[in-house]
Amino acid sequence: MRKLIQTPSVYFILATFFTLAVAGAAACSSSSDDSGNGNTPDSGTPDGNINNTDASKDSSTVDSGSDPFANDPNLIRADLGTCQLEGGGVIQDCHLGYRMFGTPAPDGSNIVLWPTYFTGNTAGLVPLVPFDSSGKTADLTGYYVDISQYCLVLVDSLGDGVSSGPSTGAPGQQGPNFPMFTIRDMVNTQYHLVKDILKVDHIHAVAGISMGGMQAIQWSVSYPDFMDKIVAIVGDPQLTSQDKLLWTSDLRALENDPLFNDGNYTGKPVFKAAIDILNLVLTTPQNQVNTVKTEDFDTWLANTEVAFSGFDGNDWRGQLKAMLAHDVSATPTLNVKSLDAAAAAVQAKSKYFVSTQDHVVNPIPTRNFAASINALPANAGKAMVTMEESNSDCGHVAAQTVPASDDACGDAPKDGPIVEGFLEGSIP
Numbered sequence: 102m103r104k105l106i107q108t109p110s111v112y113f114i115l116a117t118f119f120t121l122a123v124a125g126a127a128a129c130s131s132s133s134d135d136s137g138n139g140n141t142p143d144s145g146t147p148d149g150n151i152n153n154t155d156a157s158k159d160s161s162t163v164d165s166g167s168d169p170f171a172n173d174p175n176l177i178r179a180d181l182g183t184c185q186l187e188g189g190g191v192i193q194d195c196h197l198g199y200r201m202f203g204t205p206a207p208d209g210s211n212i213v214l215w216p217t218y219f220t221g222n223t224a225g226l227v228p229l230v231p232f233d234s235s236g237k238t239a240d241l242t243g244y245y246v247d248i249s250q251y252c253l254v255l256v257d258s259l260g261d262g263v264s265s266g267p268s269t270g271a272p273g274q275q276g277p278n279f280p281m282f283t284i285r286d287m288v289n290t291q292y293h294l295v296k297d298i299l300k301v302d303h304i305h306a307v308a309g310i311s312m313g314g315m316q317a318i319q320w321s322v323s324y325p326d327f328m329d330k331i332v333a334i335v336g337d338p339q340l341t342s343q344d345k346l347l348w349t350s351d352l353r354a355l356e357n358d359p360l361f362n363d364g365n366y367t368g369k370p371v372f373k374a375a376i377d378i379l380n381l382v383l384t385t386p387q388n389q390v391n392t393v394k395t396e397d398f399d400t401w402l403a404n405t406e407v408a409f410s411g412f413d414g415n416d417w418r419g420q421l422k423a424m425l426a427h428d429v430s431a432t433p434t435l436n437v438k439s440l441d442a443a444a445a446a447v448q449a450k451s452k453y454f455v456s457t458q459d460h461v462v463n464p465i466p467t468r469n470f471a472a473s474i475n476a477l478p479a480n481a482g483k484a485m486v487t488m489e490e491s492n493s494d495c496g497h498v499a500a501q502t503v504p505a506s507d508d509a510c511g512d513a514p515k516d517g518p519i520v521e522g523f524l525e526g527s528i529p
Contacts (some may be wrong), residue, residue, distance in 0.1 A: 190280025194271035198257035203248030209301030218311040223255040245520040260419040267415030277364030308332035331451040338470040339428040341463040371410040382460035384496040444473035461497035
């Protein structure tokens with residue numbers, strides 16, 4: 102059994118997620134062939150059908166020096182063809198990366214889909230999310246999905262450096278030439294992955310952390326009858342003015358950096374001001390003072406900037422703009438643009454986690470959205486949405502810490518067992 106890699110400071114949690122190597126885990130039978138393309142399994146039956154798989158196959162033979170799929174046999178590529186974006190743009194050679202753990206039901210109904218967070222990819226989720234209770238040999242309080250019961254699909258969201266985005270775009274759509282995309286576009290491409298590549302009509306749950314939580318809530322509005330349950334951890338249905346102030350400041354810091362050059366840079370410059378703004382709000386002033394000594398600040402700052410430096414600047418901008426536009430009330434299928442209309446669309450039982458001291462994702466819209474869903478006459482007595490709140494000074498990363506000895510945020514609630522129980526039905 103894997104143990105979650107421990108980090109010396111809570112500020113490295115999110116950065117460590119996307120730089121971690123893939124830890125070993127029981128791989129689910131996947132839809133990949135030896136080329137790593139999820140669309141052409143060897144058996145000749147329908148593309149990507151989960152009933153038509155061979156766990157011995159991997160994606161290790163991709164031949165590309167910079168292709169993220171080339172050196173990672175556990176990362177599967179799903180080619181979606183051309184993806185139409187809600188803003189009118191089109192992604193050519195549209196593709197998603199994903200990883201699968203556990204054993205799928207014949208109809209895929211035990212799938213738990215877990216999209217990535219801002220600046221993260223699925224490699225960073227692997228040490229955190231899946232565990233196998235049938236071989237439980239360690240403290241699993243930081244883990245979320247029992248892959249002895251569920252088939253967990255970790256999916257790389259658009260613009261994360263793996264799936265289609267500015268750094269991975271087709272010729273003519275690279276860097277600043279990549280079309281603008283939204284959280285709904287992320288969700289729509291994931292729907293096509295599950296529906297058209299995996300050939301699954303209904304799944305058990307969609308879950309996510311931070312921007313992944315935003316996607317989970319959007320899933321519940323865009324495709325309300327496609328899943329049974331939603332888990333949104335420090336995500337929200339729309340941004341507050343404070344959230345917009347944060348992300349607008351971060352976007353301006355990035356775009357005004359001389360190294361950015363309107364997105365026409367070469368190599369991997371480090372955009373320190375944008376990174377510093379994100380680090381400023383990941384936890385709280387109290388946590389910062391308690392965990393970083395004044396005399397250690399320069400070293401700490403340099404280390405945090407290095408930790409985030411591997412993420413491409415144009416990808417950073419693309420995902421930032423997607424979050425700035427996030428608003429489930431603007432979902433095109435709604436008759437009226439309002440959060441109440443969006444709430445009325447939700448059919449999945451949901452578990453929302455919020456942090457009262459979250460400086461990245463303000464908890465107010467999430468609380469209000471949950472209240473609107475539960476207040477619907479059709480949901481009377483059903484507890485459609487249940488809430489978990491943390492008042493930890495760990496702020497945004499409170500829900501992402503693991504056993505108390507691991508880091509300075511050991512006082513944060515351990516939400517892994519709650520997610521596990523909610524997915525299984527033992528916790529409402």
